[in-house]
Amino acid sequence: MGKFDYAKCPNCGKVAHNRQEVDERFGIRNNDGNLMVQSWCRKCR
Numbered sequence: 001m002g003k004f005d006y007a008k009c010p011n012c013g014k015v016a017h018n019r020q021e022v023d024e025r026f027g028i029r030n031n032d033g034n035l036m037v038q039s040w041c042r043k044c045r
């Protein structure tokens, strides 16, 4: 399982099960060349 294939929001419990969902529901951020998944979903931020 890759780093961007799963995410869970610690605030509301929303999950994403593949990279597309992670990108849509959480967002993938490029931080100086390092890709980072946002830990909280878009609604909770």
Ligand SMILES: [Zn+2]
Binding pocket: 009, 010, 011, 012, 013, 014, 040, 041, 042, 043, 044
């Ligand atoms: Zn959330």
